[in-house]
Amino acid sequence: MSKLILVLAGILFFAMAQPINGIEIGDKAPDFKLKNIDGREYKFDNIKDANGNEPKGYIVVFTCNTCPYAIANEQRLIDLHNNYAPKGYPVVAIQPNDPAVQPGDSFQAMKENAQEKGFPFLYLLDEGQEIYPKYGATRTPEIFLVDANRILRYHGAIDDSVRDEDGVEQKFVEDAIEAMENGKQPEPSTTKAVGCSIKTA
Numbered sequence: 001m002s003k004l005i006l007v008l009a010g011i012l013f014f015a016m017a018q019p020i021n022g023i024e025i026g027d028k029a030p031d032f033k034l035k036n037i038d039g040r041e042y043k044f045d046n047i048k049d050a051n052g053n054e055p056k057g058y059i060v061v062f063t064c065n066t067c068p069y070a071i072a073n074e075q076r077l078i079d080l081h082n083n084y085a086p087k088g089y090p091v092v093a094i095q096p097n098d099p100a101v102q103p104g105d106s107f108q109a110m111k112e113n114a115q116e117k118g119f120p121f122l123y124l125l126d127e128g129q130e131i132y133p134k135y136g137a138t139r140t141p142e143i144f145l146v147d148a149n150r151i152l153r154y155h156g157a158i159d160d161s162v163r164d165e166d167g168v169e170q171k172f173v174e175d176a177i178e179a180m181e182n183g184k185q186p187e188p189s190t191t192k193a194v195g196c197s198i199k200t201a
Helices: 002-017 068-072 074-087 107-117 172-181
Strands: 034-036 057-062 091-095 122-125 142-147 152-156
Touching: 057 074, 057 172, 068 074, 074 091, 074 172, 107 122, 142 172, 152 172
Parallel strands: 057 091, 091 122
Antiparallel strands: 034 122, 057 142, 142 152
């Protein structure tokens, strides 16, 4: 009996130590079919860059209306899209919070916030919270930069100063895109995403 208990304990420990979901650098990013604030559904296949072409990559970001960290990065996301969507790297924002838990992140609130702030990028609702666990996202904001083949090339923070834009010294996403443009793997390829936990029931 004691051996059985030890075996079961070992299995439980091993299971707890393994990531249940999520992708790592080099993995293919899960596709999705999510509703944008314009009412249309989007997935990788029907997302274009600013010139109407197939993107070279996608700046997928899990973000929301209500987290102070996400709010502090809204202008940075707008700038990223405006600067890099014409170069083939559009921002694709996904709101992962459960609106029943966080009413300020309802679909209507998303539309109002996007209109008020002038979001130029897609702002999709992860209705049912099915997509963020497949990516392994835990924070807002959290970036997953993938290439044209949807291979994850960078994961983490936008830059090294999540709360204060004036304090930014290293722009992780911009550096990662530059590396990809030069045929290199971004370095660092992962950083710590600092933000609010994703709200779920």
